[in-house]
Amino acid sequence: MGSAGHEGNAALAAALRPTDPALLHYRSGAFYCVRAAQAAGLRFDTEAQLPAGEATPSGSTDPAGSPGAAASAGLAGAVGADPGDAAIDRAAVGGGAPPDGATSDAEVDRVAPTPAPDGEAAASADKDPASASPVASAPPAVAASAAPAPLAGAGPVTETVSGRDDEAGPGTRMGSVRRPVIPAYAEAARDVLRGMVASTQEPIAGGRHKIFGRVDLAVVPTTSTVASHLPRAVGMGLAVERLRRLDARRPPIRPDAAVPPAPWAPDAIVVCSFGDASINHASATAAFNTAGWYDHTGLRIPVLFVCEDNGLGVSVRSPQGWVATALRSKPGIRYFAADGADLVGAYQAAVEAAAWVRRHRRPAVLHMSTVRLMGHVGADAESAYRSAEELAADLAADPVVATARRLVDAGLASGAELLDRYDEIGWQVRRIAEQVLDEPKLTSPAEVIAPLAPRRPARVARAVADAGARAAGADAAARVEAFGGKPPELAGPLTLAQSINAALTDGLLDHPLLAVFGEDVAAKGGVYGVTKGLRERFGPARVFDTLLDETSILGLGLGAGLAGMLPVPEIQYLAYLHGAEDQLRGEAASIGFFSQGALRNPMVVRVPGLAYQEGFGGHFQNENSVAVLRDVPGLVIAVPARPDDAAAMLRTCLASATVDGSVCVFLEPIGLYHTRDLYHDGDGEWLAGYLEPGAWASGHVPVGRARVYGVGSAEELTIVTFGNGVRMSLRAASRLAAEGIGCRVVDLRWLAPLPVADLIREAAATGRVLVVDETRRSGGVGEGVIAALADAGYVGAVRRVAAVDSFVPLGPAARQVLVSEEAITQGARTLLAR
Numbered sequence: 140m141g142s143a144g145h146e147g148n149a150a151l152a153a154a155l156r157p158t159d160p161a162l163l164h165y166r167s168g169a170f171y172c173v174r175a176a177q178a179a180g181l182r183f184d185t186e187a188q189l190p191a192g193e194a195t196p197s198g199s200t201d202p203a204g205s206p207g208a209a210a211s212a213g214l215a216g217a218v219g220a221d222p223g224d225a226a227i228d229r230a231a232v233g234g235g236a237p238p239d240g241a242t243s244d245a246e247v248d249r250v251a252p253t254p255a256p257d258g259e260a261a262a263s264a265d266k267d268p269a270s271a272s273p274v275a276s277a278p279p280a281v282a283a284s285a286a287p288a289p290l291a292g293a294g295p296v297t298e299t300v301s302g303r304d305d306e307a308g309p310g311t312r313m314g315s316v317r318r319p320v321i322p323a324y325a326e327a328a329r330d331v332l333r334g335m336v337a338s339t340q341e342p343i344a345g346g347r348h349k350i351f352g353r354v355d356l357a358v359v360p361t362t363s364t365v366a367s368h369l370p371r372a373v374g375m376g377l378a379v380e381r382l383r384r385l386d387a388r389r390p391p392i393r394p395d396a397a398v399p400p401a402p403w404a405p406d407a408i409v410v411c412s413f414g415d416a417s418i419n420h421a422s423a424t425a426a427f428n429t430a431g432w433y434d435h436t437g438l439r440i441p442v443l444f445v446c447e448d449n450g451l452g453v454s455v456r457s458p459q460g461w462v463a464t465a466l467r468s469k470p471g472i473r474y475f476a477a478d479g480a481d482l483v484g485a486y487q488a489a490v491e492a493a494a495w496v497r498r499h500r501r502p503a504v505l506h507m508s509t510v511r512l513m514g515h516v517g518a519d520a521e522s523a524y525r526s527a528e529e530l531a532a533d534l535a536a537d538p539v540v541a542t543a544r545r546l547v548d549a550g551l552a553s554g555a556e557l558l559d560r561y562d563e564i565g566w567q568v569r570r571i572a573e574q575v576l577d578e579p580k581l582t583s584p585a586e587v588i589a590p591l592a593p594r595r596p597a598r599v600a601r602a603v604a605d606a607g608a609r610a611a612g613a614d615a616a617a618r619v620e621a622f623g624g625k626p627p628e629l630a631g632p633l634t635l636a637q638s639i640n641a642a643l644t645d646g647l648l649d650h651p652l653l654a655v656f657g658e659d660v661a662a663k664g665g666v667y668g669v670t671k672g673l674r675e676r677f678g679p680a681r682v683f684d685t686l687l688d689e690t691s692i693l694g695l696g697l698g699a700g701l702a703g704m705l706p707v708p709e710i711q712y713l714a715y716l717h718g719a720e721d722q723l724r725g726e727a728a729s730i731g732f733f734s735q736g737a738l739r740n741p742m743v744v745r746v747p748g749l750a751y752q753e754g755f756g757g758h759f760q761n762e763n764s765v766a767v768l769r770d771v772p773g774l775v776i777a778v779p780a781r782p783d784d785a786a787a788m789l790r791t792c793l794a795s796a797t798v799d800g801s802v803c804v805f806l807e808p809i810g811l812y813h814t815r816d817l818y819h820d821g822d823g824e825w826l827a828g829y830l831e832p833g834a835w836a837s838g839h840v841p842v843g844r845a846r847v848y849g850v851g852s853a854e855e856l857t858i859v860t861f862g863n864g865v866r867m868s869l870r871a872a873s874r875l876a877a878e879g880i881g882c883r884v885v886d887l888r889w890l891a892p893l894p895v896a897d898l899i900r901e902a903a904a905t906g907r908v909l910v911v912d913e914t915r916r917s918g919g920v921g922e923g924v925i926a927a928l929a930d931a932g933y934v935g936a937v938r939r940v941a942a943v944d945s946f947v948p949l950g951p952a953a954r955q956v957l958v959s960e961e962a963i964t965q966g967a968r969t970l971l972a973r
């Protein structure tokens with residue numbers, strides 16, 4: 140996407156610290172270049188230019204005596220500042236609303252936060268967050284004088300720089316001089332151009348996408364799905380604050396856990412930019428709402444949203460005044476405005492907004508008006524939907540021309556000099572483009588998917604064993620206390636729900652940065668009691684209720700994971716995951732792919748689901764579709780059927796997330812949560828003891844390994860199933876055994892990656908496979924199982940019993956569409972009769 144017209148976002152970058160994590164709009168070329176230059180040593184004195192009362196405690200004051208003067212020094216190095224040009228918004232330009240709609244401090248303070256339910260508000264109110272850790276002291280205001288360290292590969296690019304003696308660094312003088320283009324700018328341009336040609340040298344995606352991202356610049360790559368990065372930004376803001384308060388950033392979770400320490404400074408703010416049309420997207424409204432909701436409860440979320448408003452979403456106009464109206468009225472989010480064509484004014488507004496967020500640790504939005512030059516994308520013939528007058532008006536508001544005009548008006552350069560400079564840089568960029576054209580591309584499937592989902596099963600197994608050793612050793616006393624004096628291995632046989640509860644407790648004990656959150660998980664302990672007692676044991680900072688929005692729950696997990704935490708969010712029912720699924724697919728699962736493994740989203744999403752709840756709900760509490768998850772590359776899907784498997788598989792998921800950064804969906808069959816019996820009332824065969832920690836290593840269940848039950852001779856038939864199907868199949872197999880038909884029942888346990896080796900071995904053992912699939916016939920798990928058999932060259936008989944392609948109806952009618960024991964025995968007999 141072109142950045143032309145959006146160059147005002149350079150001012151935003153200059154107003155931030157290069158270590159503030161940034162999730163950028165796709166028109167952020169200027170931001171990216173400035174940040175690269177900052178990181179290489181070029182200084183823009185943001186802390187120095189705060190308006191009175193906004194200086195961070197340890198920030199310096201403005202040596203030039205006025206924000207405007209400092210802003211001009213910092214930004215252009217030579218531009219005369221006009222404080223009167225401070226932020227204006229589009230509506231004001233258009234003659235609508237008055238300029239600068241930012242609410243005053245007094246107004247903001249009037250909506251003082253109510254105490255947080257978990258008591259954190261009081262703590263945060265007492266303590267000035269910015270004073271909790273030192274703010275990097277601001278350097279004196281100087282112009283673009285720092286000599287940045289040349290980056291590898293920087294060519295001998297030159298530019299003409301204008302400077303004043305008192306502001307510019309050594310070697311500059313009044314008027315223009317020629318000197319090398321700052322290498323970091325050239326390298327930033329090279330990064331972007333490499334993305335465009337899918338070069339493997341591109342610094343973040345390595346040829347997998349053209350996106351802005353670089354780990355050393357704290358630029359987190361975003362996807363092409365507009366607004367999908369906003370929920371993550373909110374989660375990052377929450378995590379930055381939470382980690383600061385937990386004071387648990389160092390040492391990392393475990394020295395042996397290969398988890399890097401939290402990557403952001405404790406007083407960092409998160410910046411997140413997007414276009415004007417994107418503010419209408421459900422993901423954006425979810426993020427604004429979540430930031431505001433938490434602010435209302437008193438929790439701090441230091442996020443600066445930045446709306447780059449060019450008035451259009453491809454060809455669709457934002458209605459006049461809508462963006463300002465919508466952004467001004469977001470509860471709990473302070474509004475700032477800027478004119479992106481006025482670099483000095485935009486810089487001042489961005490400095491003010493960033494300082495406000497950093498100081499108050501609260502969310503704000505900077506509404507930056509821009510123009511869009513040269514269409515939406517290269518192939519967009521915008522003359523088809525925009526008038527010649529409108530296009531001319533945008534051209535007249537080109538921020539590059541406006542900046543040149545300022546330089547000329549201030550006597551710092553002539554128009555001819557600036558044109559020369561423009562042309563020179565253009566040629567240099569063209570030269571870099573030619574250099575990167577022939578760089579290597581990804582040439583094999585293995586190369587493409589290398590960073591997708593690393594799996595190191597031996598290390599995961601070791602992590603489980605180590606956790607067991609700690610629980611049995613150093614942490615033993617704390618563990619007994621956490622379990623109220625009676626650890627679960629001494630509590631007798633447990634149900635599936637109890638077993639998950641105990642494993643979560645052990646996880647919380649072992650991982651100081653593990654957090655359990657979701658709707659109703661804390662005070663109530665979950666709809667089915669699975670998280671009961673966890674908040675009491677571990678406190679509200681680690682086990683907390685969220686607002687009712689699945690997109691935001693996953694967004695919190697995304698941000699927390701990126702910040703080094705181990706998030707364990709709960710989506711209350713499988714049916715409600717579907718509305719938020721993009722956060723898993725597009726964001727969580729893709730970040731390793733698009734960052735060559737440099738960034739990761741460790742996460743274990745607990746999802747109660749599947750059908751067979753006796754007497755409860757209808758479709759939405761009995762949703763049985765996992766098709767939408769099965770094709771997400773790299774996603775781990777665990778479905779424990781029995782209590783002993785549930786605990787072991789949860790430990791595996793936590794270890795896999797910690798060691799490999801895996802994104803795991805832990806799908807819990809609600810229908811089995813409280814099941815105690817298998818064959819007869821009171822037999823207690825669906826209960827299981829909890830392994831004492833010393834046995835966790837030997838009881839480890841690796842990702843992608845099935846469990847096999849032999850019934851009777853186990854010679855005639857292989858039943859392949861999972862979840863509720865395991866219990867039904869075991870019951871059916873027992874009836875078949877009475878008829879002399881021996882079955883082996885294979886519990887897949889993992890729907891992704893499928894336990895293909897176990898599957899093939901068990902299928903070959905009998906030559907007859909009955910797939911018992913409680914998900915729907917179309918798109919259900921059975922399709923994958925049969926395809927795996929075919930791919931492996933299995934030539935025996937196969938038959939499938941699956942749910943009807945229907946939503947699950949209420950009450951007894953559900954039996955009409957779901958798989959039953961009767962259908963399983965019938966299917967087996969038919970298969971054997973062939």
Ligand SMILES: Cc1ncc(C[n+]2csc(CCOP(=O)(O)OP(=O)(O)O)c2C)c(N)n1
Pocket residue numbers: 166363364365413414415416417418420447449451452453511515
């Ligand atoms: C969720 C989603 N829907 C549709 C698109 C296709 N699309 C790409 S950019 C765009 C317009 C976005 O407009 P805006 O947010 O104003 O940003 P701008 O391009 O104007 O800077 C659309 C519809 C997309 N990328 N993501």
